[in-house]
Amino acid sequence: MLIFDQLEKNDPQLRLLALVVLGGMGMLLAGLWWVQIVHARDYQENLETQSYRTVRIPAVRGKIVDRNGNALAENHPAYNVSLYLEELSRQFKTNYAGKAKAAAARLVQQREEMGKTLGRRLTSKEKKQFLLGADLKDSLGRQARYEVASNALTLLSRCLQEPLSLDAADFEHHYEKSLVLPYPVTNNISSVQIARFEEEPDRPQGADLEIQSTRFYPYTNTAAHLLGYLQRDESSIAGEEAFFSYRLPDYRGAIGIEFGYDPELHGRAGEKSVLVNNLGYRHAENIWSPAEPGRNVVLTLDLPIQQAAEKALQSAPIEAPVRGAAVVMDVRTGDVLVLASVPSFNPNVFIPKLSPAENDRLHDPRLRPEINRATQEKYAPGSIFKTVVGLACLEAGLDPKATIYNPGFTYVGRRKIHDLAAPGLYDFRRAIMFSSNTYFITNGMKAGIENIVKLGKRLQLGELIKLPTRQETRGDFPSLERIRAGWSDGDTANLCIGQGYIDVTPLQIAVMTAALANGGKVLQPRLVDRIESQDPASDEPPHVFPRGQVRDELGVSPRNLQILKDAMRDEVEDAGTGARAVVAGLQICGKTGTAQVTNERNQVINHITWFISFAPYDRPRYAVVVMVESGSSGGLTCAPIAAKIYEALLQSERPKPPQNLAQTE
Numbered sequence: 001m002l003i004f005d006q007l008e009k010n011d012p013q014l015r016l017l018a019l020v021v022l023g024g025m026g027m028l029l030a031g032l033w034w035v036q037i038v039h040a041r042d043y044q045e046n047l048e049t050q051s052y053r054t055v056r057i058p059a060v061r062g063k064i065v066d067r068n069g070n071a072l073a074e075n076h077p078a079y080n081v082s083l084y085l086e087e088l089s090r091q092f093k094t095n096y097a098g099k100a101k102a103a104a105a106r107l108v109q110q111r112e113e114m115g116k117t118l119g120r121r122l123t124s125k126e127k128k129q130f131l132l133g134a135d136l137k138d139s140l141g142r143q144a145r146y147e148v149a150s151n152a153l154t155l156l157s158r159c160l161q162e163p164l165s166l167d168a169a170d171f172e173h174h175y176e177k178s179l180v181l182p183y184p185v186t187n188n189i190s191s192v193q194i195a196r197f198e199e200e201p202d203r204p205q206g207a208d209l210e211i212q213s214t215r216f217y218p219y220t221n222t223a224a225h226l227l228g229y230l231q232r233d234e235s236s237i238a239g240e241e242a243f244f245s246y247r248l249p250d251y252r253g254a255i256g257i258e259f260g261y262d263p264e265l266h267g268r269a270g271e272k273s274v275l276v277n278n279l280g281y282r283h284a285e286n287i288w289s290p291a292e293p294g295r296n297v298v299l300t301l302d303l304p305i306q307q308a309a310e311k312a313l314q315s316a317p318i319e320a321p322v323r324g325a326a327v328v329m330d331v332r333t334g335d336v337l338v339l340a341s342v343p344s345f346n347p348n349v350f351i352p353k354l355s356p357a358e359n360d361r362l363h364d365p366r367l368r369p370e371i372n373r374a375t376q377e378k379y380a381p382g383s384i385f386k387t388v389v390g391l392a393c394l395e396a397g398l399d400p401k402a403t404i405y406n407p408g409f410t411y412v413g414r415r416k417i418h419d420l421a422a423p424g425l426y427d428f429r430r431a432i433m434f435s436s437n438t439y440f441i442t443n444g445m446k447a448g449i450e451n452i453v454k455l456g457k458r459l460q461l462g463e464l465i466k467l468p469t470r471q472e473t474r475g476d477f478p479s480l481e482r483i484r485a486g487w488s489d490g491d492t493a494n495l496c497i498g499q500g501y502i503d504v505t506p507l508q509i510a511v512m513t514a515a516l517a518n519g520g521k522v523l524q525p526r527l528v529d530r531i532e533s534q535d536p537a538s539d540e541p542p543h544v545f546p547r548g549q550v551r552d553e554l555g556v557s558p559r560n561l562q563i564l565k566d567a568m569r570d571e572v573e574d575a576g577t578g579a580r581a582v583v584a585g586l587q588i589c590g591k592t593g594t595a596q597v598t599n600e601r602n603q604v605i606n607h608i609t610w611f612i613s614f615a616p617y618d619r620p621r622y623a624v625v626v627m628v629e630s631g632s633s634g635g636l637t638c639a640p641i642a643a644k645i646y647e648a649l650l651q652s653e654r655p656k657p658p659q660n661l662a663q664t665e
Contacts, residue, residue, distance in 0.1 A: 058250035059267025062294030078214040082182035086281035087206035095144035152204035225372035228256020229347035260468025267294035300335040308648030324628035325374040334523035378503035382595030385498030394560035396447035400428035432567035433576030444496035517614035520554035581639035587617035592634030611638035
């Protein structure tokens with residue numbers, strides 16, 4: 001062949017080149033043999049012990065804002081200090097080696113002492129008990145890791161000027177189950193502590209700051225019942241990957257808007273992969289899919305009016321603590337501007353978790369601050385239901401000018417029912433103004449219980465509004481079947497004055513009051529205006545909820561509604577029981593109510609006081625409902641609260657003064 005022919009020419013340079021080429025090929029073949037044959041098993045084991053772990057990354061939760069854009073629930077960055085254990089692995093190993101060496105020396109000494117005691121050489125079986133067994137090695141490893149981490153926390157305590165301690169069981173559980181993730185040391189540190197940490201030259205190895213988006217309620221107790229709160233929950237939502245090796249802390253809505261619109265607020269979790277070695281330590285990570293932030297929920301609530309209503313409730317002229325509710329509703333659209341309940345709670349206390357002390361306060365059996373009294377608790381309406389009874393009587397042909405004498409009581413059968421209205425003659429107007437039991441029982445029984453119940457059914461009393469907040473009761477109201485079987489005149493008399501088989505929520509009463517104000521339309525309360533993207537530059541269209549959805553119609557004549565409306569105006573404006581609700585420059589139509597609460601022995605143990613109203617008289621826009629438990633009367637306790645709410649409404653309508661611009665020369 002040509003190559004060998006050339007070599008046979010005895011060319012020394014060519015022979016040298018051939019030797020170099022052959023030597024290089026030999027080295028390559030030797031290296032290949034060394035890698036693929038000699039160390040094949042080592043590389044295979046290394047590949048088998050390195051693998052990926054998937055980590056679920058929570059999305060940034062959407063905001064909850066009021067109708068004017070004020071954030072009622074938002075997110076703020078929380079700065080947490082964590083230990084990255086992979087950076088401490090060498091210290092773990094060094095500390096363990098020292099402990100293992102000391103333990104081995106002790107065992108050797110114990111073995112020699114035993115041999116001296118026995119006066120002979122130990123057998124192989126006897127020597128085994130002085131070897132470092134697997135259990136002892138594991139124990140020494142746990143001790144070594146704990147000491148290293150505990151020393152790191154001691155240094156961090158000095159740096160942050162905050163006492164930190166390490167729970168051995170919790171740390172070991174994290175090491176065994178979540179070694180890929182950093183170990184959390186302390187959460188939500190202050191700005192001063194952040195500065196100290198960043199400026200500390202001797203902070204421990206492996207310690208680092210992490211930024212986490214955390215739910216925050218800037219107005220604390222304001223509208224807390226409507227907003228709701230979050231609970232820890234890292235489970236996947238519909239459409240997300242179900243399997244993850246690890247899940248970072250995440251939260252779900254438990255009640256309120258946070259619960260009802262959790263799918264929109266929650267967003268979609270992201271995913272990252274973490275490469276770990278054979279010891280389980282992290283080597284590298286890569287985000288596979290970023291988290292998609294949740295969408296904002298825009299409420300119909302008006303923050304300044306909500307705050308004014310809550311403040312007014314808390315100032316009720318009764319012995320503290322006040323327990324009550326207030327609702328303000330736009331009678332034209334059904335928009336709920338205020339949904340207040342006191343006492344309230346601070347939803348911030350649920351993050352990261354509820355403390356035992358806060359849990360005890362939330363479940364105080366007397367105050368029950370966790371209950372939304374505007375929608376979740378039912379109450380006897382008392383005399384405010386006389387508006388419905390009076391309207392049913394007018395529809396049945398009652399002459400509003402016809403009078404009935406009230407001697408201060410009335411009899412139904414042998415039962416005597418007292419009348420708190422002063423004795424005298426009462427027509428429809430005066431009976432509404434001073435809330436005569438005798439007038440409404442007498443005329444209600446003449447009109448017939450069926451007419452009253454049918455009108456109440458059109459108002460959806462005893463029915464769920466179907467709120468998405470997990471905070472609703474349907475209340476109680478008799479059906480036509482109920483009044484046609486086992487119903488007595490005494491039951492009718494009770495219903496005519498808002499007692500007996502009737503219980504309502506303040507929101508149901510707000511719907512009723514709005515229907516009296518707007519001409520008979522029973523509207524669906526509207527809590528949410530729209531759901532929109534967090535990004536103001538997004539092209540994604542918002543989802544807007546329709547206004548003014550009509551659930552039913554009262555079907556009564558405008559004349560009779562006007563008669564009732566005039567009487568309710570006079571109750572406030574003409575020195576009736578609602579006179580303390582008067583607000584200058586605004587004609588208010590109202591009705592007071594006081595319902596008795598009895599025990600199983602029919603003894604009165606409490607009173608529920610009410611004031612329902614709408615304004616302005618000529619073109620109603622707002623329905624305002626106030627309820628206070630343990631009040632003295634609707635006129636004394638609730639009417640002044642309503643007046644303060646109307647003042648806030650008037651203030652909100654006044655044009656804002658122009659801002660002074662700084663002048664420059």
